[in-house]
Amino acid sequence: MARKLLLEHINVSGINTLDVYRQNGGYRAVEKAVKTLSPENVLEEVKTSGLRGRGGAGFPTGMKWSFLAKPEGVPRYLVCNADESEPGTFKDRYLMTYIPHLLIEGMIISSYALGANVSYIYVRGEMMPQIRILEKAIAEAKNAGFLGKNILGSGYDLELYVQPGGGAYICGEETALIESLEGKRGNPRIKPPFPAISGLYNCPTVVNNVETIAATVSIINDGGEEYSKIGLGRSTGTKLISASGNLNKPGVYEIELGLPVEEFIYSDEYCGGIANGKRLKAVVAGGSSVPILPANLILKTINNQPRLMSYESLADGGFASGTMLGSGGFIAFDEDQCIVRNTWNFSRFYHHESCGQCSPCREGTGWMEKVLHRLEYGHGKMSDIDLLVDVAKKIEGNTICPLGDAAAWPVASAIRHFRDEFEWHVTHAKEAMERNYGLAHYADPLPAVEAVSN
Amino acid sequence: MLSISKSEEVIFTPELISQFNEIVSRYPEGKSKSALLPILHLVQAEFGWVSSEAMDKVAAYLNIQPIEVYEVATFYTMFFLKPQGKYVLEVCRTGPCCLVGAEKIMKYIEEKLQVKEGQVTEDGLFSWRGVECLAACGMAPVLQIGPEYTFYENLTESKIDELVENLKLTTADKPAQNS
Ligand SMILES: Cc1cc2nc3c(=O)[nH]c(=O)nc-3n(C[C@H](O)[C@H](O)[C@H](O)COP(=O)(O)O)c2cc1C
Numbered sequence A: 001m002a003r004k005l006l007l008e009h010i011n012v013s014g015i016n017t018l019d020v021y022r023q024n025g026g027y028r029a030v031e032k033a034v035k036t037l038s039p040e041n042v043l044e045e046v047k048t049s050g051l052r053g054r055g056g057a058g059f060p061t062g063m064k065w066s067f068l069a070k071p072e073g074v075p076r077y078l079v080c081n082a083d084e085s086e087p088g089t090f091k092d093r094y095l096m097t098y099i100p101h102l103l104i105e106g107m108i109i110s111s112y113a114l115g116a117n118v119s120y121i122y123v124r125g126e127m128m129p130q131i132r133i134l135e136k137a138i139a140e141a142k143n144a145g146f147l148g149k150n151i152l153g154s155g156y157d158l159e160l161y162v163q164p165g166g167g168a169y170i171c172g173e174e175t176a177l178i179e180s181l182e183g184k185r186g187n188p189r190i191k192p193p194f195p196a197i198s199g200l201y202n203c204p205t206v207v208n209n210v211e212t213i214a215a216t217v218s219i220i221n222d223g224g225e226e227y228s229k230i231g232l233g234r235s236t237g238t239k240l241i242s243a244s245g246n247l248n249k250p251g252v253y254e255i256e257l258g259l260p261v262e263e264f265i266y267s268d269e270y271c272g273g274i275a276n277g278k279r280l281k282a283v284v285a286g287g288s289s290v291p292i293l294p295a296n297l298i299l300k301t302i303n304n305q306p307r308l309m310s311y312e313s314l315a316d317g318g319f320a321s322g323t324m325l326g327s328g329g330f331i332a333f334d335e336d337q338c339i340v341r342n343t344w345n346f347s348r349f350y351h352h353e354s355c356g357q358c359s360p361c362r363e364g365t366g367w368m369e370k371v372l373h374r375l376e377y378g379h380g381k382m383s384d385i386d387l388l389v390d391v392a393k394k395i396e397g398n399t400i401c402p403l404g405d406a407a408a409w410p411v412a413s414a415i416r417h418f419r420d421e422f423e424w425h426v427t428h429a430k431e432a433m434e435r436n437y438g439l440a441h442y443a444d445p446l447p448a449v450e451a452v453s454n
Numbered sequence B: 001m002l003s004i005s006k007s008e009e010v011i012f013t014p015e016l017i018s019q020f021n022e023i024v025s026r027y028p029e030g031k032s033k034s035a036l037l038p039i040l041h042l043v044q045a046e047f048g049w050v051s052s053e054a055m056d057k058v059a060a061y062l063n064i065q066p067i068e069v070y071e072v073a074t075f076y077t078m079f080f081l082k083p084q085g086k087y088v089l090e091v092c093r094t095g096p097c098c099l100v101g102a103e104k105i106m107k108y109i110e111e112k113l114q115v116k117e118g119q120v121t122e123d124g125l126f127s128w129r130g131v132e133c134l135a136a137c138g139m140a141p142v143l144q145i146g147p148e149y150t151f152y153e154n155l156t157e158s159k160i161d162e163l164v165e166n167l168k169l170t171t172a173d174k175p176a177q178n179s
């Protein structure tokens, strides 16, 4: 069994309560931090650990924290990003539902390191049950002296609040999240200034993902050095993977970074293979925004090396033949899925979620949705395929926030790897309405399962 | 175009106001506008939707312009700007859910309730709509029902039947206070 740092105690009954959480070693890291470490020590441990942001971009957390401006007399804020709206991603919901105190504990340590005395957890509004769970956990922690004034006699004060969103994917983008937390529309801000200089209420602010913050607990307990030994190369530690789509055992798994993709998909410890004895056609490995890869390229890199679940290995080959770890939203497509239909579905999503501030994103996502719709519904032209590539190119890099890129990449990569399937939708429009294209040359290199047991 | 419906007179009870006050206390001096989203959620939980009258009152409470409330309520998809069924079935329609049958589930709901997306059944009990990824893709297909956003996972047609029947029974037991 692989090392578990986040979900080690997830199956202990009552782990969502403070008492059981403490019986299993909970809040030791808070004691250690506020009683024996300075904020700078905590920052050093996080730097040493090599922890990278788990929200999608993978930016080193220690470095991000060290950018935080510290002008005299100005409050600083830590805001936890629990907006979790990237299609395919559902790990933060899982963590908050079953082991909420891990996030609260991480928030206390991280706020202490950053010198924040008020911190917020911004949870997407649809997670009302999780908001209630967190509020209860916060009340328990406060009662036990882990929050509020003079935490454990250390002289450090922290208030922690939960803020609901209103249903908007764009509020996961950190500056849109800050706008939303200020009671405004979730329009991303133009950077610079970066939140580290001017964020919430124009004060220095750090925004971190739920999983990033939860990971600081074991970093403080065992030391950054220990954490950095887990994983592979610059992909240190463990990562929560949300596995969905056509898998035997979809769900949230904690993996050591560096696990082979093949093992993750097929072994019984993880996803247990493709559902219904079917074969794998494609995978979106890091949430809907990252490039889709056909089965052959997700299992092996272009150089015929086994593909691993790490930041570097998934990106091996660049966008020509690789993808990204992103948020760890691992979506598996079996041989009966239609790539054109899924690409249309994703582009409808991005069009719906575009905040509309930049014309390339607002107009471009609308165009892509429309053109993909007509391809899927049998009215497409051959020239539409290049038109899509062209529109995607015009969006990429020309917008205020990365949602534009996130909308362009799935379309560009689907056409790059599955062009024949798009063409077939034009040449065999009628047939394409009745059946799916199948596996074709990007076939699952693994042999088909011969005997499907009943 | 978005339109916001009008309603009867809106009265915020003292209990509701005290909840508003607690929320405002979470933010620094002068930053009470941050309370806007949480307050709109409370208003919707109380009245089932957010009318322009309710928004005007929220603006007055927070001491901001009504337009500041309108522009926010229209931006976020969770706020209903016209009356809905007592139960709004919100079904995820995004990619991962569609890989395991979300489209069929939506079709089934449409046939079962005999209303199109966004419309209300004759008895006022139900409406439904497709929404984007609910961060539950591993339990797909899924739907949620406000105001508590209870989750229903791994949906099948028979689970929908059961859910709809149960909601009808619940309502027959306890007549709704605000319908
Ligand atoms: C459109 C968009 C949506 C995003 N959604 C999320 C999200 O739901 N959760 C999240 O943690 N980060 C999300 N991010 C990334 C955040 O902007 C930010 O990088 C992240 O919260 C930083 O935390 P980390 O360094 O701990 O990963 C999103 C980014 C973009 C552009």
Ligand code: SF4
Pocket: A170, A187, A188, A353, A354, A355, A356, A357, A358, A359, A361, A362, A399, A400, A401, A402, A403, A404
């Ligand atoms: S890229 Fe899209 S979502 Fe981002 S700011 Fe521009 S219009 Fe808004």
Ligand code: FES
Pocket: A087, A088, A089, B092, B093, B094, B095, B096, B097, B098, B132, B133, B134, B135, B136, B137, B138, B140, B142
């Ligand atoms: S796609 Fe439906 S919950 Fe994520």
